Amino acid sequence: MIFKYNVSVVFLVLLSIWVSTEGRSISQFLTEESEGTKWAVLVAGSNGWENYRHQADVCHAYQLLKDGGLKDENIIVFMYDDIANNRENPRPGVIINNPHGHDVYKGVPKDYVLEDVNANNFYNVILGNKSAVVGGSGKVVNSGPNDHIFIYYTDHGGPGVVSMPSGEDVYANDLIDVLKKKHASGTYDRLVFYLEACESGSMFDGLLPEGLDIYVMTASEPNEDSWATYCGEGTPDDPCLVECPPPEFQGVCLGDLYSVAWMEDSDVTDRDADSVQGQHSRVANRTAANIAYGGYGSHVTEYGDIVVSFDRLSTYMGEASTNHSHASVNAMSFSTSSKSVDQYSAELFYLFTKHQNAPEGSHEKFEAHARLKEAISQRTQVDNSVKHLGELLFGVEKGNEVLHSVRPAGQPLVDSWDCLKSYVNIFEAHCGILSSYGKKHIRGIANICNAGITSEQMASTSAQACSS
Numbered sequence: 001m002i003f004k005y006n007v008s009v010v011f012l013v014l015l016s017i018w019v020s021t022e023g024r025s026i027s028q029f030l031t032e033e034s035e036g037t038k039w040a041v042l043v044a045g046s047n048g049w050e051n052y053r054h055q056a057d058v059c060h061a062y063q064l065l066k067d068g069g070l071k072d073e074n075i076i077v078f079m080y081d082d083i084a085n086n087r088e089n090p091r092p093g094v095i096i097n098n099p100h101g102h103d104v105y106k107g108v109p110k111d112y113v114l115e116d117v118n119a120n121n122f123y124n125v126i127l128g129n130k131s132a133v134v135g136g137s138g139k140v141v142n143s144g145p146n147d148h149i150f151i152y153y154t155d156h157g158g159p160g161v162v163s164m165p166s167g168e169d170v171y172a173n174d175l176i177d178v179l180k181k182k183h184a185s186g187t188y189d190r191l192v193f194y195l196e197a198c199e200s201g202s203m204f205d206g207l208l209p210e211g212l213d214i215y216v217m218t219a220s221e222p223n224e225d226s227w228a229t230y231c232g233e234g235t236p237d238d239p240c241l242v243e244c245p246p247p248e249f250q251g252v253c254l255g256d257l258y259s260v261a262w263m264e265d266s267d268v269t270d271r272d273a274d275s276v277q278g279q280h281s282r283v284a285n286r287t288a289a290n291i292a293y294g295g296y297g298s299h300v301t302e303y304g305d306i307v308v309s310f311d312r313l314s315t316y317m318g319e320a321s322t323n324h325s326h327a328s329v330n331a332m333s334f335s336t337s338s339k340s341v342d343q344y345s346a347e348l349f350y351l352f353t354k355h356q357n358a359p360e361g362s363h364e365k366f367e368a369h370a371r372l373k374e375a376i377s378q379r380t381q382v383d384n385s386v387k388h389l390g391e392l393l394f395g396v397e398k399g400n401e402v403l404h405s406v407r408p409a410g411q412p413l414v415d416s417w418d419c420l421k422s423y424v425n426i427f428e429a430h431c432g433i434l435s436s437y438g439k440k441h442i443r444g445i446a447n448i449c450n451a452g453i454t455s456e457q458m459a460s461t462s463a464q465a466c467s468s
Contacts, residue, residue, distance in 0.1 A: 036146030036189055038318060040065050040075045041125060045117070045155030045197075046436070047080035047165040049088045050350040052095075052252040053228050055079045057154040057196065057259040059104035060097040064266050065150075068318020072109055076125055076139045080165050081113040090248035097255045097263070099230055099245050112136035118167035123178045126151070128187060141187075149191040150316040154259050157197025158439030159222070159446060160413040160420065169439075172203040173417040183212040190308050192276060192316050193217070196259045198225045198440070204303040206412035215308035217280055219258035219287065220298035222413070223406045223443070227287075227296050228253035229260055232353055251353030258300060261286045271313035271320050277306075279313060347436065351375055382438045385431045389465040390444060393453060402451060403444035414446035423449055426458050431466035 042061050044054040058079050065075055084095050084105045095105035112121055116135035124132040126149075128140045143149060156163045160172045182188065193216045195203060202222035208214065219226035230245050231253035245254050261283040269279065284300035291297040302309070355368035390399030407413065414420045423445050428434060434441065448458065 035315070036144060036148060037074055038070050038148050038150070038316060039141050039143050039188075040070060040150045040152070040316075041078075041122075041141060042075065043078040043117075043122060043151075043153040043155070044080065045078075045153065045163050045165065045170070047082050047117075049083065049086050050252065050347050051156075052083055052249075053097075053230075053255050053259075054154045055081070055083045056095050056097040056104065057255055057263070058152070059095050059108050060255075060263050061152050061259075062108045063104050064263060064320070065317055066107070068271065068314070068320055070318050073139070075109065076111050076137075076141065077109050078112045078117045078122060078125075079108075079110075080117055081110055090246075096246075096249075097230075098260065099254065101246060109137070109139075111139050115166040117165050119164050119170045119174070120167065122164075122170065123174070126178055126182055127185070143187045145186050145189065147188050148311075148315050149188050151191070151193045152196075152259075153194070154196040154256055156436035156439065157199055157203070157226075158434075158441075159199045159202045159443035160417075161439060161442055162195070162197045162200070162203065163436060163439070171417060171421065172207055172413065175203060176207045179208070179212060179214060183214070189213065190215070190311060190315075192308065192311075193304075194259075194262060195219065196226055196256050199223060199443075200226060201301045201303070202413050205301075206407075206410050208303050210305050212304065213308060214304040215276065215306065216303040217262075217276075217283075217309075218301045218303070219256070221301050222409070224298050226298050227257040228255070229257040230254035231349060250357055251350045253349070257296070258283065258287045258298065266313065266317055267320065269313065269320065271317055274313050275310050276313055276316070277309035280309060347375060348372070378432075378435065379437050382431070382434070382441065385466050386441045386444050389427075389448075389461060392461045392465055393448065393457070394451070402447055403441075405447050406443070413443065414449050416449055419449035420446050422455060423458050426455065427462050430459070430462040 040061075042058045042065075044058040046054045058077060062075060062077060066072070083089065084093050091101075091103075093105070094103045096102060097104050112125075112135070121133050121136060124130075125140045128142045130138055130140045130142075133140060141149060153162060162170045164170060179191070179193075182191070191212075191214045193214065195216065196219040197203075198220060199222055200218035200220050201224070204216050204218065205222045208216060232245070232250055245252075262279060265279055265282055265286075280300065280302065287300050288297045291299075351368065351372040355365065355372050358365035358368050386403065387400065390403040393399065394402045420442070424434070424442060427445060453461075
């Protein structure tokens, strides 16, 4: 007994010496061990200069987590990485997420870039399945039962889907299956998921069960657009409400409204004293602030286990530095923001601004006009094709009503996800690939599945609708 006691004393002395060299007290060490490791997965699911904001969002998220004490080995970043050194970037090697212009790109890990930013890698990173990851750094969420996981995904989306720049899109049922598998593996304590995309609520509504110790906050309801912000340059008729981006960034949006709201809140909030739910309340108010006046904005929505949201923000994001170099917000920003554009319109905003600012008679003017005209034509074409498809299947009077029908809250978008994926493929085979804008019509295709239309009918009618 005396021998065991002496061994215990020696162990505690050695432990005290070791944690002291690490700059932590024994109590801090034991607290960290009981709370587990903090993990983060950050995903920008787009590419192209016109989508600047998504990678800017992810870079900003990395900086605030890093400043909060998370280690690079526990932060996994997905971003195409074609923005910082893009030929259109007026500040080469720099990415900013707000008009103040602090660089958020420096130091960001390039875990998964270019074609390695895909759904398969995303799923396997979450699951900690390193052998199934293809390319990239190979980093995965190798978490344990006491660990906490934060996932942030910003992108274009549509009903039941968010985009990826390479390979297949992320469908809601596949994402939910991955989260269920992660829970079944017993490799986390609690998980928080923030999602920025149009119709982002449809990724979880009626699909994410309670009891998985997962809390989700989405930028918008299942049938609602999300919004880009810090866009372009204000005019007397359409001014920026706080301040505009630097003038050299005309035509692009520096961030997304919901994303900027939660990150600028995290930059200035005492994360150790405040909760995830407290952040939800402030972010929801800021994101919807202008709706009541007929303006832009969306309704931030919650899913999963709400009890998880009463955890401290620091449980997932770490504690904010007292001299946070990326803090960029004053009190006014939480009630309003600069000029905003809905995500479906951001591409046209970019192309229109590029055309407007090009010198008269220049090749740049001609090229910008051609691209703008083509983008508008493609949107008109897909709108007309889907409208014609609905009329052929359900009649002229009922077609539009069926396609745009929205199910009550708590019901998933579609009864059969296999049907939806198959019918999207059928439509695209006859009518062309659905662009970021075109994905808004996935609800209509889901309703075609729900109406019991056979695959043969879908194929023949799609061919007919898109041949004229």
